[in-house]
Each structure stands twice: as C-alpha cells, then as structure tokens.
Amino acid sequence: MAELLEIRGLTKRFGGLVAVNDVSFKVREGEILSIIGPNGAGKSTLFKLIASFLRPSAGEVWFRGKRISGLSPHRAARLGVVRTFQETTIFRGMTVHENVVIAHHLRSRASLFGFYLGTARARADEAEFARSAEEIIRFLGLGDMRDHLASTLPHGHLRALGIAIGLATAPAVLLLDEPFAGMNHDETMRAVELVRAVRERGVTLLLVEHDMPAVMRISDRIVVLNFGSKIAEGAPAEIQQNARVIEAYLGSEDESIGL
Amino acid sequence: MGLGMQSSLRPGAVIGVAVYVAVLFVLVPWAIAASGRTDLYYTLTSVALLSIASAGVWLTFFIGRINIGQGAFSLAGGYVSAILVARAGLSFWLALPLAGLFCAAVSVLVGLPILRLRGVYFAMVTLVLTEVARLLALALPITNGAKGMVSLPLPGGVKLLGVTLIPDFATLATPNRAFYFLSVALMSLCFAAMYRLVHSRIGRLCRSLQQNEELASSIGVNIASLRVLAYSISSFFGGVGGAIFVAVSQSIYPSSFTVNDSVNFMLNCFLGGLGYVFGPMLGTLVLYFGWDLLFQTGRFQLLIFSSILIALMLALPNGLLSLRPFGWRRG
Numbered sequence: 381m382a383e384l385l386e387i388r389g390l391t392k393r394f395g396g397l398v399a400v401n402d403v404s405f406k407v408r409e410g411e412i413l414s415i416i417g418p419n420g421a422g423k424s425t426l427f428k429l430i431a432s433f434l435r436p437s438a439g440e441v442w443f444r445g446k447r448i449s450g451l452s453p454h455r456a457a458r459l460g461v462v463r464t465f466q467e468t469t470i471f472r473g474m475t476v477h478e479n480v481v482i483a484h485h486l487r488s489r490a491s492l493f494g495f496y497l498g499t500a501r502a503r504a505d506e507a508e509f510a511r512s513a514e515e516i517i518r519f520l521g522l523g524d525m526r527d528h529l530a531s532t533l534p535h536g537h538l539r540a541l542g543i544a545i546g547l548a549t550a551p552a553v554l555l556l557d558e559p560f561a562g563m564n565h566d567e568t569m570r571a572v573e574l575v576r577a578v579r580e581r582g583v584t585l586l587l588v589e590h591d592m593p594a595v596m597r598i599s600d601r602i603v604v605l606n607f608g609s610k611i612a613e614g615a616p617a618e619i620q621q622n623a624r625v626i627e628a629y630l631g632s633e634d635e636s637i638g639l
Numbered sequence: 640m641g642l643g644m645q646s647s648l649r650p651g652a653v654i655g656v657a658v659y660v661a662v663l664f665v666l667v668p669w670a671i672a673a674s675g676r677t678d679l680y681y682t683l684t685s686v687a688l689l690s691i692a693s694a695g696v697w698l699t700f701f702i703g704r705i706n707i708g709q710g711a712f713s714l715a716g717g718y719v720s721a722i723l724v725a726r727a728g729l730s731f732w733l734a735l736p737l738a739g740l741f742c743a744a745v746s747v748l749v750g751l752p753i754l755r756l757r758g759v760y761f762a763m764v765t766l767v768l769t770e771v772a773r774l775l776a777l778a779l780p781i782t783n784g785a786k787g788m789v790s791l792p793l794p795g796g797v798k799l800l801g802v803t804l805i806p807d808f809a810t811l812a813t814p815n816r817a818f819y820f821l822s823v824a825l826m827s828l829c830f831a832a833m834y835r836l837v838h839s840r841i842g843r844l845c846r847s848l849q850q851n852e853e854l855a856s857s858i859g860v861n862i863a864s865l866r867v868l869a870y871s872i873s874s875f876f877g878g879v880g881g882a883i884f885v886a887v888s889q890s891i892y893p894s895s896f897t898v899n900d901s902v903n904f905m906l907n908c909f910l911g912g913l914g915y916v917f918g919p920m921l922g923t924l925v926l927y928f929g930w931d932l933l934f935q936t937g938r939f940q941l942l943i944f945s946s947i948l949i950a951l952m953l954a955l956p957n958g959l960l961s962l963r964p965f966g967w968r969r970g
C-alpha cells in the first residue's frame with residue numbers, strides 16, 4: 381500500500397504546554413488508523429494540525445507529495461484532507477438533506493457567480509449534489525430523517541450525519557474525532573460497520589477514539605499518544621501487548637485499554 | 640438576472656411582486672396626488688433609502704455578525720458622491736455607483752481583520768467605525784469639517800443618442816417625486832438582488848457560515864473571503880443609500896449619519912425578522928412611522944417607543960414577518 385499522508389516531527393506548543401511533541405508516522409492509502417491515548421494526550425490537537433486548523437510550532441504534514449501544514453482548512457479540504465469534529469459536527473439549523481447537500485461544496489464546478497445567475501452548469505451541479513446527497517443519506521441509514529432538522533436528531537444519528545457531511549466532500553482522508561462517543565453498544569457496532577463501509581468506498585480513515593473494543597476491532601494500525609508524544613505504533617494485537625501503552629493507561633484512572 | 644429565476648417563481652410570488660409594484664409605483668403616487676400630501680414623498684424616500692442600508696445590515700446578520708456600523712458606510716457613501724459631484728464635477732449617476740464601490744472597497748480592507756471577530760466583539764468594533772467615520776469627516780480637509788457640504792447640485796439628466804433617459808432633476812417641478820421613484824426602484828433592485836443571493840448557493844453557504852464556521856471551512860468553504868464578500872455587498876448598500884440621501888437633502892454633515900442611525904439600521908432588521916429577506920424593508924417602514932406617530936406623546940416618545948419595541952421583540956423574537964401576513968414561507 382502506498383503512503384498517503386506523512387506526519388514529520390509535528391509539535392504544537394500552547395504557551396508552556398507541549399500538546400503535541402515531535403510526533404511522526406505515516407498513513408497508508410486505504411487503511412483505518414486509530415490514534416488513542418488518555419484524556420489530554422493531544423489527539424484532537426494532532427487532528428487539527430493535520431487538517432490545517434492549527435499551525436504547527438514545528439514539523440510538517442505531507443499529503444501526496446505536497447506540504448499541507450500551515451495552509452488554511454479549506455485548502456486542505458480541497459486537497460482531500462477533511463476533518464469532522466469531536467463536538468458539534470453539523471449545521472444545526474438545516475435539515476439532514478440540506479446539511480449533506482451543502483457539504484458537496486468542494487465538488488462544485490460552477491463559480492459562485494454562476495450559482496447566482498443560475499447557469500446551466502450551476503443547475504447541473506445542484507442536481508448532482510441533491511442526487512449524491514440522497515445516496516449518502518441512505519448509505520448512512522438516515523433515509524427516514526431526511527427532512528428532519530439536524531438539531532432534533534438523536535445522538536447516534538448525529539454522528540452518522542457528521543460522517544455523511546465528511547463523505548459528501550469526497551475526501552481522500554477523513555479524520556473522525558470520537559465518532560462513537562456517547563453511543564451504546566449496538567449503536568457502536570453499527571457505526572463500526574459504517575466506518576468499514578466508508579473505507580470500502582476508497583476513503584482512508586484516521587480515527588480518534590476512546591472506545592477500546594471498537595478501536596481494536598476496526599483499526600488496521602494504531603498510534604498511541606501520551607502527554608503529546610508518540611509512545612507506540614502498530615497493529616492492534618501489538619498495541620495490546622505493549623508495556624509502555626499498558627503503563628500509560630494504568631497511570632490514568634478512568635481509562636481502560638480493554639484487555 | 641436569472642435564467643433559473645423564472646423556474647423558481649411560484650404563482651403566489653408573481654402576484655406578490657405585481658401587487659408590490661402596483662402599490663409603490665402607481666397607488667402611492669396616485670394617493671399622494673389625490674390628497675395633496677406631497678411631503679409624503681420625502682418621508683417615503685427616506686424609508687426606502689434607510690431600508691436599503693438596513694438590507695446591508697441584514698446581510699451581515701446573515702453571516703452571523705451583528706453590524707452596528709452601517710452608518711459609517713452611509714456617511715462615507717454620502718461624502719464620496721458629494722465630493723465627486725461638487726468638487727470633481729462628475730455626474731451624480733456615475734458618482735452613485737462609485738460611492739457604493741468605494742464603500743465596498745473600504746469594507747474589504749476593514750473587514751479582512753475585523754470579520755474574524757464574532758459576537759459582541761465584532762459589534763463593538765463596528766460601533767466604533769461609525770464614530771471613526773464621523774471624526775474623519777470632521778478632520779479631513781476635503782469634507783469641509785463641521786460646516787459640511789451644502790448647496791449640492793441636484794442630479795443632472797442622462798441622454799443617450801438624443802433620447803432623455805433621466806431628466807435633469809433641477810428642471811423638474813417635483814424633484815421629490817423623482818427621488819421617490821429613484822429610491823423605490825433602487826430599493827426594489829437591492830432586495831431582488833439580495834433575494835436571489837440568499838436563495839442561491841451563496842446564500843446557503845452563508846447560512847453554513849452563520850451556523851458553524853469551523854465546519855464550513857472543513858467542507859472547503861473559504862470562510863474568510865465569503866465573509867468579506869457579504870460584508871462588501873452590505874457596505875455597498877450602505878454607501879448607495881447614503882449617496883442618494885445626500886442628493887435628496889443636497890447637503891451632508893459629519894452628523895448626517897450617526898451611531899443612532901447605525902443602531903436603527905440594526906433594529907429595523909430585528910423588527911422585520913432576521914429570517915426574512917424582506918424583513919428590513921418592513922422593519923424600516925414600521926419603525927420610521929411608529930416613531931413619527933408617537934411624536935404627539937412629547938417627552939415620553941422615546942420611553943413608549945422603546946417599551947413597545949422591547950415588547951414586540953419578546954412577543955415576536957423572529958420579527959414581524961414571522962406572523963406570515965401573506966402566507967409567505969420562511970426564507
């Protein structure tokens with residue numbers, strides 16, 4: 381498998397705090413790579429750095445032979461690196477369908493002015509977005525909720541909508557921050573299948589997740605952070621045996637690595 | 640304007656537009672002629688111009704920014720057109736779009752840094768803008784300081800191939816009627832353009848911005864330039880409104896548009912309804928006449944006015960148009 385993304389010596393300091401400390405790893409095309417670590421380990425910060433929401437204090441992110449760190453988020457998204465959020469992942473005041481349609485923005489061929497004038501190309505875009513949105517909505521099991529206001533969705537469906545928005549941008553790499561948070565066992569199992577199905581569509585996935593059983597099931601490889609530094613990298617089975625990882629997780633009280 | 644526009648027009652909308660045009664361009668002039676109240680032309684012209692400026696403010700609300708600085712752009716637009724007409728001898732009809740474009744250009748420069756701010760912070764900075772504009776007008780040599788610019792010429796005529804497109808306002812018996820038609824026509828144009836904008840993809844992108852800027856940028860929206868685009872259109876409206884106002888009153892002073900006006904532009908939007916493109920038009924009309932009607936109450940005018948306003952906003956947080964007087968749909 382070719383490598384798609386390369387993280388080189390990435391560091392982020394917030395004042396005196398080093399949130400991400402000299403982290404390097406590679407992401408291969410088509411894999412599901414999870415990033416785990418105790419609370420405050422720097423996982424979300426790492427995601428923000430990769431998707432260019434934050435400028436690194438040091439280090440670089442390379443995507444398909446291009447340096448993307450330090451660009452703006454919309455540029456990174458345009459190149460194919462798209463991030464969803466740990467917290468609010470949706471446009472609350474729009475319906476499910478509207479959310480997914482608007483997320484097709486990157487695929488527009490018509491200019492904004494073209495959309496204003498309603499040119500033939502703009503109308504073709506609109507029709508295509510609406511069609512593709514229907515498909516994505518059905519794919520993620522949101523068909524019944526199509527016209528519901530996003531803010532009224534139950535938790536599990538919110539996460540699915542977040543993923544739908546990410547998918548609509550036709551990303552090469554999708555970064556999902558805690559996609560299973562707040563889900564019960566059944567919902568998680570369903571979501572795991574969903575993430576797998578997303579990968580089948582040719583999307584490479586980066587995941588931050590606390591739900592260890594789910595992580596172990598779903599990941600091809602895992603990167604472990606602790607206090608901002610990478611302490612391990614490898615297949616799920618290797619990570620579960622890794623002494624440093626076990627130590628890191630034992631050091632924090634409310635975490636379990638699900639051994 | 641739009642090829643796609645006809646297809647999106649519903650029969651109700653066609654009737655609505657027809658009634659709107661008939662009232663503003665036929666019924667009102669007829670009623671004024673019949674009653675002899677020609678002073679109403681000036682009043683209604685003011686309402687139309689203020690609602691153009693308010694439309695701009697509405698557009699900044701639309702990208703999730705509270706704009707209390709539109710007075711600055713109305714003042715700037717007024718001065719630019721006054722200076723171009725009086726000092727450079729330019730035709731008003733050229734000065735008018737130039738005034739709007741000047742304001743749009745300034746708002747790009749100002750907007751790039753300040754549009755990063757949100758909520759109260761943006762509101763405060765825009766509030767200061769109005770005051771900065773007033774102080775500049777007082778200080779710059781070209782604006783003639785506190786004495787202002789007076790005795791400005793009325794708009795001249797426009798001829799194309801010997802055909803008079805626009806008559807010289809100075810030769811008209813009732814220039815106020817001509818200003819009424821001009822202002823109402825421009826108001827209609829501005830609101831039509833804004834309606835189209837809001838209902839095109841740009842409008843939906845603005846809504847995405849309003850709801851979640853981070854997410855908008857992660858789906859590839861260039862939020863910085865979209866914000867600046869909306870803000871510059873907003874300021875263009877402010878400048879155009881101000882420029883015509885100055886032509887009507889044939890004078891401009893640093894106090895022609897103040898913080899008070901900036902606040903009113905915002906209130907017009909609140910009152911009409913932030914969810915409706917035509918909100919600022921209705922809001923301006925109601926606020927303007929409401930204020931005048933309370934004139935008889937003397938020193939209680941402001942107290943009663945504010946109380947009613949507060950009550951209205953509590954009772955109708957989504958504005959007057961949320962009553963859906965014509966069965967309009969939201970949007």
Ligand SMILES: Nc1ncnc2c1ncn2[C@@H]1O[C@H](COP(=O)(O)OP(=O)(O)OP(=O)(O)O)[C@@H](O)[C@H]1O
Nearest residue numbers: 394397399417418419420421422423424425426466
């Ligand atoms: N913008 C910021 N300014 C200052 N400190 C920050 C900022 N963002 C994050 N931090 C700090 O950086 C550290 C890493 O935070 P981060 O959110 O990346 O952790 P995380 O691994 O995602 O944690 P969690 O599992 O709780 O989501 C924390 O100590 C946090 O307080």
Ligand SMILES: [Mg+2]
Nearest residue numbers: 423424425466
């Ligand atoms: Mg986090």
